[in-house]
Amino acid sequence: MDIDDEDDDWNIGTDMLVMGSSDTPVSEASSSRVILHFDLDCFYAQVEMIRNPALRNKPLGIQQKYIIVTCNYVARDLGLTKLMSVTDALEKCPQLVLVKGEDLTHYREMSYKVTELLMSYYPLVQRLGFDENFLDVTEMVDTKVKQAPSTDLTFSGHIYNEESLAVYASDYPRLAIGSHIAAELREAIKSNLGLTSCAGVATNKLLAKLVSGTFKPNQQTILLPESTADIMGSLSGLRKVPGIGHRTGERLKALGLITVRDLQCIPPAELAREFGAASAQHLQNLAQGIDNSPITPAGPPQSLSDEDSFKKMSLTTEVLKKIEDLLISLMERMFKDGRQPSTFRLTIRRFLATNRYFSRESRQCPIPNHIGQKITTGSCDALAQLVNIAMKLFHKMIDTNSPFHLTLINVCFSNLQSKSDGRGSITSFFTQRSPKKVLSVSQQQNSTLENLSVKGSSSSLPGDCTAFANDSSGKRDSQSTSSKPSEQKKPPPLRHIGTPLSVKSPVPEWTQVPVNSNEHHRPSPSQDPEFLHLPPDVDPDVFKHLPESIQKELLSGFYAGEHEDRQGTSSQSAAVISFHQKLTDQTEPPLQQSSMPTDSIGSGNGSECVKQTTEQTFFFAHRERLSTCTEQEEGNNRSPDTDYPSNVDPTVFSELPPELQRELLSEWRQQKPVLKIPSKKVGKTASTKDKKVATKAGQANNLLNYFKPD
DNA sequence: CAGGGCGGTT
DNA sequence: AACCGCC
Numbered sequence: 001m002d003i004d005d006e007d008d009d010w011n012i013g014t015d016m017l018v019m020g021s022s023d024t025p026v027s028e029a030s031s032s033r034v035i036l037h038f039d040l041d042c043f044y045a046q047v048e049m050i051r052n053p054a055l056r057n058k059p060l061g062i063q064q065k066y067i068i069v070t071c072n073y074v075a076r077d078l079g080l081t082k083l084m085s086v087t088d089a090l091e092k093c094p095q096l097v098l099v100k101g102e103d104l105t106h107y108r109e110m111s112y113k114v115t116e117l118l119m120s121y122y123p124l125v126q127r128l129g130f131d132e133n134f135l136d137v138t139e140m141v142d143t144k145v146k147q148a149p150s151t152d153l154t155f156s157g158h159i160y161n162e163e164s165l166a167v168y169a170s171d172y173p174r175l176a177i178g179s180h181i182a183a184e185l186r187e188a189i190k191s192n193l194g195l196t197s198c199a200g201v202a203t204n205k206l207l208a209k210l211v212s213g214t215f216k217p218n219q220q221t222i223l224l225p226e227s228t229a230d231i232m233g234s235l236s237g238l239r240k241v242p243g244i245g246h247r248t249g250e251r252l253k254a255l256g257l258i259t260v261r262d263l264q265c266i267p268p269a270e271l272a273r274e275f276g277a278a279s280a281q282h283l284q285n286l287a288q289g290i291d292n293s294p295i296t297p298a299g300p301p302q303s304l305s306d307e308d309s310f311k312k313m314s315l316t317t318e319v320l321k322k323i324e325d326l327l328i329s330l331m332e333r334m335f336k337d338g339r340q341p342s343t344f345r346l347t348i349r350r351f352l353a354t355n356r357y358f359s360r361e362s363r364q365c366p367i368p369n370h371i372g373q374k375i376t377t378g379s380c381d382a383l384a385q386l387v388n389i390a391m392k393l394f395h396k397m398i399d400t401n402s403p404f405h406l407t408l409i410n411v412c413f414s415n416l417q418s419k420s421d422g423r424g425s426i427t428s429f430f431t432q433r434s435p436k437k438v439l440s441v442s443q444q445q446n447s448t449l450e451n452l453s454v455k456g457s458s459s460s461l462p463g464d465c466t467a468f469a470n471d472s473s474g475k476r477d478s479q480s481t482s483s484k485p486s487e488q489k490k491p492p493p494l495r496h497i498g499t500p501l502s503v504k505s506p507v508p509e510w511t512q513v514p515v516n517s518n519e520h521h522r523p524s525p526s527q528d529p530e531f532l533h534l535p536p537d538v539d540p541d542v543f544k545h546l547p548e549s550i551q552k553e554l555l556s557g558f559y560a561g562e563h564e565d566r567q568g569t570s571s572q573s574a575a576v577i578s579f580h581q582k583l584t585d586q587t588e589p590p591l592q593q594s595s596m597p598t599d600s601i602g603s604g605n606g607s608e609c610v611k612q613t614t615e616q617t618f619f620f621a622h623r624e625r626l627s628t629c630t631e632q633e634e635g636n637n638r639s640p641d642t643d644y645p646s647n648v649d650p651t652v653f654s655e656l657p658p659e660l661q662r663e664l665l666s667e668w669r670q671q672k673p674v675l676k677i678p679s680k681k682v683g684k685t686a687s688t689k690d691k692k693v694a695t696k697a698g699q700a701n702n703l704l705n706y707f708k709p710d
Numbered sequence: 711c712a713g714g715g716c717g718g719t720t
Numbered sequence: 721a722a723c724c725g726c727c
Contacts, residue, residue, distance in 0.1 A: 064713045083712060104714060129716070129727030245725040246711095296717095307714060345721090364721060410714085 027171060032225070034178040035295070036135040037200040037208035038185070040114065041217045043131035045072040047110050048099045050194050059093055061086075062101035065309060069101060073217055102308075104130075113193055115298050118185060126205075126295045134205050136295035137181050141174045156183040157199070157220035160211050161227045172224060175201055179222050186220065206291035207231065209242050228289040235260050243286045251275070252283075263287040300416070304337065305345075306330040307410035312351065316400050319409065323390045326411045327383055331375055334413050340372045341413030344386065346393040349408035360408070363393040367413075376419065 040046065044062040049055045049072060059075035061068040068089045071080045078093045089096055101107070111130035118125045124136040153169035156179040169176035182199040189195050199220035200212025210231055211223035223231060235241060238260060239249045255274060257263050263271075264287045271280035285291065306326045313319060323346070334341060345364035367375075367389070374382035390411060398404050 067712050069713060085712080102714075108715085127716085130714095132727070242726080247724065301715090302717065303715085305715060309713065343721095359723085362722060408713095412715095 028174055029225070030174075032174070032203040033136060033138045034141045034174050035202055035205055035208040036137060036178060036182045036185070037202075037205065037212045038114075038118070038133045038135070038182075038189070038197050039199070039209075039212050040131040040189075040195055040197045042070045042072055042076075043111070043195075044070045044101050044107055045075075046195050047107055048101075050110075051106065052099075055097060055099070058097045059095060060097050060099065061089055063098045064100075064102050068098075071096075110193065110195070114189055114195065117188060117192055119298065121185060121188070123297055124295050125298050127298045128209075132209070133298075134208065134295050135181075135185070137178055138174075140181065141177045144177055145173055153177070154180075155222055156180045157201075157222060158215050160214055160221050160223045161230055165224065165227070167224060172222075175203075175222055175224065179220065182220050186218075204289075204291040205293060205295065206242055206286060207289050210235075210289075232260050232264075232287065232289045238263055238287075241286050243291075244283070248283070260287050300337070300339070302416060303412055303414035304330060304333050304341075304416075305410055305412035306333070307347070307408060309349070309408040311407065313406040313409070314404055319394060319406070320387065320391060322409050323394070323411060324383070324387050326409065327386050327390065330411050330413065331378075331383060331386070334375050335378050337416070338376065339416040339418050340376045341416055342367050342369075342372055343413070343415035344389055344393075345410075345412040345414065346390050346397075347408075347410035347412065348394070348397060348406050351405040351407050360410070361397050362410075363396045364412075364414075365389065365393060372417075375413075 045060050048060065048062060055072075057074065059072070059078050059080070061071040061075055061080060063069070063086055066086045068080065068082070068084045068086060070082050071089075075089075075093060075096060078096075080089055080093055080096070084092075086098070107130055111127075115125055115127050115133055118133055118135060122135060122137060122140060126134040128134065153173050153176045155169045155172075155176050159165065159167070178201045182201050186197050186199055189197055196218040198212050198216065198218065200208040200210070200214070200223065201220065202208040202211050202223040203225055207223050207228060211221045214221040232241075237249075238244050238252055238257060239246075241260065244252070251274060252263065255266070255271070257266060263284060266284075268277075268280055268284060271283065274280070275283060306329050308322060308326060313322065343364055344367050345362050347360050347362035349360045367386075371382055371385050371389075374385075398406075
């Protein structure tokens, strides 16, 4: 039995009151929230078009395996849709240009840049996937409403159901102001990052999300409370309600519920029989557009994972190899993140013709401290030890004596611990790392917001941003009291609304990546035997499955015949620090199982023993080298050098934001040198961001001016 | 349902 | 520790 669901019910009042009183002139409930939802247009495709502007005017599809996960609007106009098979897509549109999108690195980076940008305006930002963000601007709006008369208000963007409404912005001053904030932020995203987006303005997350897609590319829409029933009723099925997924949808269908109205009307008691009272209430709330869930501010990701899918995998050696590949890239990301994972999870998907639910199975276990530390320092044997742990987990799920058929493997780090030494600490997320971003929002001289009879004022900006700064506990300030009836924790972490969160650079550290980092392609160092080296406590069960030749190689040590630049050459990055730790067989006996976790994951008997390599280097160094030679083959009529400026439409390129131009250029440049390994530090300092800082520093962005007190 | 990743709940 | 839900 669940006790929860406190929040959802008592406050039905706020939203519902407004809806209910549709006869009389509706006035905006002063207690309702103002929530924005931002949805980037065909996000992956936009990122690829920025990376290669020549793709702009062509039908472009982003391909993952045999699926087009998204496509640009040129392609959509030709009839393509999301999640269409490559075969179908090419049939419909033979001239379709395909870009592989399995490697999410660039999308992830850009995604966090967007979140980061929004957070720099106001910290109450919640991510939803890579391409959506919610903002709770209630308090911003409220302070504004108090100081400005609600005359001369306008709505920015569309109004849902506008035709059938007769409304004035002065009836909804708070949503109206919210709509201008949304417009300003969309413009900021466009001018700073080159991305177009849609936005929805409403009184809760559910409605904001639903309404944001009303006018599709690059537009925004307000949902007035009186249209709540309309937009809910417009949904084609229950599955369209955010919060009702596959499973819940099926269960509802089993109850005979198909439409939103079905769910609204079913007697609560009946629904409660299937879902319990609390969940039943929650579901019916959703069906009515009621959603009191708070915006939970985005922090760094709580887990990092890497996965790959395939048609068939049925050999243990393949599994081992795949896990290793996945771990290599995952560990590198983990290393860059700086935090230390304390839980490891292995997830698989079995091929099961019978299984209707594509279900995944997972096993997880703690990561021993000493291994976790090695991850954060980039030590080479962390890989081997993790592979070992992973294989143990694998054997918990799969009996390798019987045939098996996997279609997916996922490796995941979670329980990420910030270390108090600075790097990766939550305390440093908003500390100055790179003064890269200058939020010169509006290029336009007259901000729309300035029309709101606001006393624009000084632009003194606080240098310190303590929004999330806290100690290593990893918890944010718990805060203050909600002024709303809703149970929401009302956080604005901002002490003073008039004090914008650091125009300077609140760049969260988890987004920090070497600017010049050249990691375009999947690691796939697949051919390279040096990754197969195993730890002292290697699992004999695993080992014996290996081909003999590999076993031999393992036993003889891999780095013996290593060539040249294994030593920390100058070209290696700070992230690729190499160290040389002499480990002779004598000084370091290979049996260390005492350090394994106490559950069965720990190494078992003492017989397993592989010679430790005599010299260890950070595995990232190897990974970097190997990654340089990969290149995507596209079957289509794409020119092979799509990433080079030669192919780029200069006009289009010149229209890109300067920062993007620079990053692109450096990216392109990076592709040439085969062994060029960018340094984190070099990347940062080499990036020309400093110039940008000066750009419009004096002209504080309008939003910030807008909220200057007095 | 694909695909690669996330967060949250049980 | 495993599952569910979402993009």
